[in-house]
Amino acid sequence: MADHYEILGVSREATEEEIKKAYRKLARQLHPDVNPGEDAAERFKLVTHAYDVLSNAESRRRYDMGGDSAGGNFGNFGGFGDIFETFFGAGGGGRTARPRSRRERGQDALVRISLELGDVVFGVHKDIEVDTAVLCETCQGSCCQEGTSPVTCDICKGSGHVQQQVRSLLGNVITTQPCGSCEGYGTTIPYPCATCSGQGRVRSRRTVALDIPAGVEDGLRLQLPGSGEVGRGGGPSGDLYIEVSVAPHPTFSREGDDLLATLEVAMSDAILGTTTTIEGLDGSVDLEIRAGLQSGDVLTIKNRGVTPLRGTQRGDLRVGVQVVTPTRLDSKQRKLIEDFARTSKAPAPKLAEFHQGLFSKLRDRFRNS
Structure with missing residues (x-):
């Protein structure tokens, strides 16, 4: 042996x-x-x-x-x-196999859209074009030509599966497999719909109305249940996911629910103080420049930032100050500055205490200004 x-x-x-x-x-x-x-x-x-x-x-x-x-x-x-x-496949004594349903859930779909920073502040309505599967209007998902219907498979008698008994040293083994004639559906379609080729759905471009809430962030995905592809055989639709991409803004950036910006202030205005008007994302804002303002100071304008995704209280607009020192002086201007330096008796330049928090927030913005 x-x-x-x-x-x-x-x-x-x-x-x-x-x-x-x-x-x-x-x-x-x-x-x-x-x-x-x-x-x-x-x-x-x-x-x-x-x-x-x-x-x-x-x-x-x-x-x-x-x-x-x-x-x-x-x-x-x-x-x-x-x-x-x-x-x-399942053997004798196992659960009874059932035929497959022609109605299947459709796949989810993903669409990427680009938003401006202003859209994020208040939210925006957009109509987007989606290329996806929709219900076949000719057969309404039945997959059959008009006036016809599926017929019971004459091989599996509607069960969707066929069984075969095999004798072996282990005894009688009954195997169950999907019916090859009807592909496990239990029925066949002798006259499939010509429009959808018996699928119950067709490819089409459709418009989806989308209300994007305020406060969305770059990379966030919004889910629209039931707005994805229609399933085969007129099955339920999958979900549609909208992935948000926020384009960079030339003036403002976002930190949480706050907006950040850099304000260049002339040295004379920083010394004497003044008022100015800046343009925010939702209109002009009056801003007071107090006398003695320093580079790195932050001016906060309340409630002019981003509306949070789940809330109503807007963030703030925080403006970092960069004092601009003149680089070209005529003789008269230079004499005035020299006279000011003699009379002010300013201390010699020295290292000051390092402010980590302020530096980390504003250093990159000042570096690129």
Whole structure:
């Protein structure tokens, strides 16, 4: 009699997992449902018997000692049910297979849109074009020509599956597979709709009205349930996801619900103080420049930032000040500055205390100004 280890193609030191893996590989190749030849059937019996002996620790021990090679579980389907169900479909005693439904849920769709920063502050309405699957207007999802309907498959009698009984050393094994004639639906369509080719849906471009709320951030995805692709057979639609991309603004940037900007102030205005008007994203804003303003000071304008995604209280507009020192002076201007320097008795330049928080927020903006 052939050696069980040779039959499975493993060494005598093979682990339980290696024996199981080898058996699965051979069972896929030799099972009567896959390979109906007589030689394959005989080899399948040998492979199954070898596995039956070597998969059980006690029977394998007896076999290795030259004892009975029949093993202790031969002929008992027992622990192999999960293997055959995995390889060849549900066996006898399993759950009754049901036919597939032609109505399937449609796939989700993803559309990317670009917004301006001003759209983010207040929200915006957009009509977007979506190329997707829609319900076939000719057959309304029935997949059939007008006046016709699906008919019961004469192979599987409407079950969507076919069964085959195979005798083996493990007993009678019943395999269940989708019917090849109706593809598991249990019905066939003799006269498919010419518009959708029996799919129940067609590709089309449609317009989706979209209200984008204020406060959305770059990369955020908005979900529109039921606005994606219509499923096959007129099945329910998937979801539509809108991915937001916010374009950079030349003047303003966003930090949370606040807007950031940089204000260049002439040295004379920083010394004496003044008032100015700046243009925000939603109109002009009056701004007071107090006397003695320094580079790095931050002026805060309340409630002129971004409306939060889930709230009503707007953030602030924070303006970082950059005092601009003149680089070209005429002789008269230079004399005035020299006179001011002599009379002011300003201290010599020195290192000051380092303000990490302020520096981290404004250094990049000032560096690029």
